[in-house]
Amino acid sequence: MARNQITIKDIAREAGVSTALVSFVMSNATAGEPLYRVNSETSKRVLEVAERLRYKPNSSARALRSGKTGTIGVVLSDISNPFFSEIARYLEDQAYGYDYNVIFASTDEDPEKFRRVVSVLMNKGVDGLILVPCGGTEDTIRELVSSGVNIVLLDRTVPGLDVSSVVLDNRDAAKCITEKLISRGAVRIDMVSYSMNISNTRDREQGYLDAMAAAGLSGYTHIERIAHNSYGGISQYVSEAKDRGVNAFMIATNTLSLLVISEIYKQGFRIPDDFMIACFDRNPLYDIYGSGIVYVRQPVDAFASKAMELVMSHVSAKPGKKRPEEQIVLSPEITG
Numbered sequence: 001m002a003r004n005q006i007t008i009k010d011i012a013r014e015a016g017v018s019t020a021l022v023s024f025v026m027s028n029a030t031a032g033e034p035l036y037r038v039n040s041e042t043s044k045r046v047l048e049v050a051e052r053l054r055y056k057p058n059s060s061a062r063a064l065r066s067g068k069t070g071t072i073g074v075v076l077s078d079i080s081n082p083f084f085s086e087i088a089r090y091l092e093d094q095a096y097g098y099d100y101n102v103i104f105a106s107t108d109e110d111p112e113k114f115r116r117v118v119s120v121l122m123n124k125g126v127d128g129l130i131l132v133p134c135g136g137t138e139d140t141i142r143e144l145v146s147s148g149v150n151i152v153l154l155d156r157t158v159p160g161l162d163v164s165s166v167v168l169d170n171r172d173a174a175k176c177i178t179e180k181l182i183s184r185g186a187v188r189i190d191m192v193s194y195s196m197n198i199s200n201t202r203d204r205e206q207g208y209l210d211a212m213a214a215a216g217l218s219g220y221t222h223i224e225r226i227a228h229n230s231y232g233g234i235s236q237y238v239s240e241a242k243d244r245g246v247n248a249f250m251i252a253t254n255t256l257s258l259l260v261i262s263e264i265y266k267q268g269f270r271i272p273d274d275f276m277i278a279c280f281d282r283n284p285l286y287d288i289y290g291s292g293i294v295y296v297r298q299p300v301d302a303f304a305s306k307a308m309e310l311v312m313s314h315v316s317a318k319p320g321k322k323r324p325e326e327q328i329v330l331s332p333e334i335t336g
Contacts, residue, residue, distance in 0.1 A: 090304030111136030174207025
């Protein structure tokens with residue numbers, strides 16, 4: 001028998017809707033009840049297209065007839081990033097405690113990849129999603145929320161959207177480590193950040209600005225925004241910062257901090273003699289520099305446990321009794 005080649009992408013293209021919406025319609029159809037909120041006319045059109053194309057749902061979708069699949073989809077921005085890889089391990093352990101499995105996907109901050117992996121996970125019939133949003137995914141997440149999908153946002157939020165989330169108090173964290181630099185004599189403090197429009201980065205930038213303003217140093221503020229995965233200009237930036245009299249960097253992420261520190265040493269400068277550093281997430285290299293580096297320790301265990309707790313509370317809710325959305329803000333731990 002020939003293998004069925006029709007996919008939900010074919011149906012989505014033919015019906016003029018998103019692949020995620022097709023997943024919702026097919027999940028409702030296989031479950032025999034409205035698991036997700038979809039307009040009746042749209043649902044009818046999608047099912048008619050599916051029938052005409054002779055689409056056959058996969059085994060994961062059919063499993064919805066008998067209940068939940070026992071899986072949670074987790075979409076991270078970069079699984080190779082130590083922060084997210086550590087969270088992934090904790091999430092796996094947490095899921096095991098609920099007798100659940102997790103399916104991981106990584107987006108590399110690409111909104112189109114985000115949409116694709118979310119669609120794949122929905123087609124597999126996951127019971128809920130834990131998502132790290134990236135720039136350009138707001139509409140995708142809003143569609144998930146409006147369709148009744150059980151989701152929890154991790155590390156980042158989507159402004160104006162009422163959905164469960166677990167984030168760090170990034171503004172306060174950035175303010176605290178900038179104040180540490182100021183207390184040690186730093187005056188000309190630059191911030192190195194990403195150009196991506198994501199909530200945690202913007203909050204960290206605001207915390208830096210808050211601390212500089214409170215110390216009367218607003219005239220010395222400078223935020224150098226680096227394009228994600230485009231680090232060629234860091235060498236010239238560090239050199240120019242030295243020429244401008246900068247004596248400290250507040251750096252928004254672990255990846256950026258390692259790149260800046262590496263460049264400092266390549267150019268013959270030293271920490272803390274030439275530059276003091278404040279950054280996010282611990283790296284064993286920081287121990288070498290003693291008090292020259294201040295960093296925020298993010299509670300990855302709490303990120304994982306709270307996110308899994310929230311998504312499972314939504315998954316376990318009775319039909320028609322959806323739990324209220326909850327936003328959890330974790331406190332930072334400052335070291336150094």
